[in-house]
Amino acid sequence: MTGWNQRGLMLATILWLACEPALAGPGGTIAKAAFETFWGRVALGALTIIFLPLILMVLVREKLAERRTRKDLRFMTERDPRFDWLTIQQRAKDCFHRVHSGWEKEDLTLVSDWMTTWYWQNQQQVFLDKWKREGLVNVCNVKRMGKIRPLLFVHRNLGHEHEGSLLVISMTAHMQDYLAKRVGGQVVEGSKRYKEVETVWSFTMDGGDWKVSDIEEGGVSLAYAKLIGELPPIETTLNSDLSA
Template identity: 40%
Template sequence: MDRKQFFLITLFILVLLLWVDPLYAGPGGAIAKAFFKTWWGKAILIALTVIFLPLVIYVRLREYIEIRRTKKQLAEIANTNKDFSWLSLDKTVRNIFSRVYIAWNNENMKEASEYVSSWYWQNQQLVVLDEWKRENLRNICKVDKVKKVSPLYLEISDEQTLEGSRIAFRIDAVIKDYLINRDTFKVVKGKNTFDEEEKIWILEYTDGRWLLDDIQDADLSLAFAKTKNIIPETLKVQKIPARSN
């Protein structure tokens, strides 16, 4: 097999992994791709991980470095506003994550309106949950535990109160997500098992509270981590070497 054939086969497998039977449930209308739930999907994933191990190591190392840098910057910002201290943020994000999953499982995002921006919870209710009801489907969605919360990107407002600031977090959690038919209770998509998943949740600081404002695919984790944080000069954050792209 020449280099061109190897490249084409690898590209085909990657496209297959990313697009076959893609997303089926969870807050944001999407969770881990169903492909990875199958035994042969996991086998292919393991094989690809071995092949691309150097790239995997690079991605994780790069994320680790940038996450540490972001935590240092948050520590400086916390001197101005304690709501930005890492211990406070970690606790807040875990709480919001759990509250949103409970509301989602109850098919009533209004229950989480205290933790989610108004436009986002209403959008998810109308576009995803209510649509599944019309299709006679229900999403069973539960959190076993939140393993880790990591700050990937900061977009700090220049307002004195820091209102409007946004932070992107990578959340590693053990969750259960699957769709069932309301009449037969038969599993339509997914599996009734807990699995480790990664999410990217974007929170916005509004009226002195952190609110969920968007959910992105975990594939964007490195892209967020590599993006230069936006921090006003007026905060006088300790100068930390800029990120290289």
């Protein structure tokens, strides 16, 4: 890739991050309210036109990553039904709704079985408990879910067969997300407007089940899509892991 294309891709990624609503609800970052004014939308349209070729390049790279991930999961499904994409997709939807429900109740212990221990404790202490002490509340309402796309699959065997395997999934939802004062309800970050929000969820095979191990903003999807090109064929990885 030439220096110009590298700089262009970097600018397109920056634009992508600016245009995409940031991580909503679980994960701790409030969805951005940028580009919601008339002139903001005009500026967004202009930037999109300028960087359209590079944005399309990003979409193509993510599509290729999705195709490779689905192929690897099909290979694994022949050996273990827990890797079946339709089954995983339903698991991801259940995790999405349950984690958001626990987040809304401000108590992730209610859904701790659906998350890795480290992650739910981290989210509870770093965000929910902190906001409570500061007199703030995160209002996060999901109206409907949209696309669910696999971006990256990494097979591992950490002591047990398939334990520690990683699956990264992009999920979109039409939702409302803002941080408000607990008393009075004044919005301090984000907006009350419903918007399409993409988040990237990492699932780790933990105790024989897929559990949420990270939630990130949608802008990181390209980084994961690029990583898949560095992975060896799943057949090689599986044989190496099983013989270790």
